[in-house]
Amino acid sequence: MRDRIRRNFLAGFLVIVPLGLTFYVVAAIVRWADRILALVPARFLPDTYLGFRIPGLGVILTLLFIQVVGFLSANLFGHSVVRAYERILDRIPVVRAFYQAVKQLLQQLIDARTDKFHRVVLVEYPRKGLYSIGFVTGLSKGEVQTRTPQRVLNVFVPTTPNPTSGYYLLVPEDDAVPLQITVEQAFKLIMSAGMVGWEAPDTTKARPSGRASEAPKGEPTPSA
Incomplete structure (x- = not known):
């Protein structure tokens, strides 16, 4: 009772x-x-x-x-x-900084609802043994790519509970573990600090061997 x-x-x-x-x-x-x-x-x-x-x-x-x-x-x-x-x-120095910050913040929020975040990945950050959820924004280009031995992804790792701030990481492609969740599901998970989860498909603990950046845009990448 x-x-x-x-x-x-x-x-x-x-x-x-x-x-x-x-x-x-x-x-x-x-x-x-x-x-x-x-x-x-x-x-x-x-x-x-x-x-x-x-x-x-x-x-x-x-x-x-x-x-x-x-x-x-x-x-x-x-x-x-x-x-x-x-x-x-x-x-105007002070006004310029404030205006640009607000504009970039709003642009980031808009981009989060569009295809700028291609898919969700798991990256080993901030140190070895700890993992964070990140969003792949594309493949690195220019000098960043030419000076690295393998292909590098642009990954945005948002903070909790405010996902509009975060960290920009350059992650080797083989170190980005694809997740079978949508961008919206990942945002809910981050904003709730893990209290709001999702029904995950059957997965294994093995790291996928496929490239994260080669998944079709907007489609979840299989984790096995």
């Missing part, structure tokens, strides 16, 4: 807490976006003419604004404007 109560409590806890946190974050974003509307003159707001407040209007207008900016920046004129203000920011 006690075990059943405990299991029911944990099951309910696992349902309510993520749901509550999700609603809390969404509500916070809506409130933040609505506060931005306070900067807009009242005569330009629909609330003035409708006679009632529209919840979430700030989010809608913010998304529309981002879409418009993205559309304008994609054409030749908008691209020229973006480059012009970036040149201005580059002349």
